[in-house]
Amino acid sequence: MAVTILLILAALLGACGIILAAAGAHAAPGAGLDSAADMLLLHAAAMLGGAALAQQGLLWRPLALLALACWIVGAVLFAGDIALRAFAGHRLFAMAAPSGGIILIVGWLALAAAALGAALRG
DSSP, X not given: OHHHHHHHHHHHHHHHHXXXXXXXXXXXXXXXXXXXXXXXXXHHHHHHHHHHHHHTTSSOHHHHHHHHHHHHHHHHHXXXXXXXXXXXXXXXXXTHHHHHHHHHHHHHHHHHHHHHHHHHHO
């Protein structure tokens, strides 16, 4: 069930990435929405791959789920802060985008640890 929820969230990240890419091209060119869209799209695809690897047993599931959750939270914080700044003129909260970036890094490190954990267990 957890993987299903994460797959749904990955699809929503992808949809939001496309919306922000379109907004960056038409509604707010030069506002940084392209990087927000890229962050959402990249991590939506990474989540699909991570979920598939976890289902195949190539990642240690607890850390794989942590990595996927980090990617959701981090990408939403990063992109949400940039989008809010572009459309409302203020930040989500102080240091939201950098916090999102740090959470994304933690997610990638968790993925590495999940791969190592699976290799050591198998």
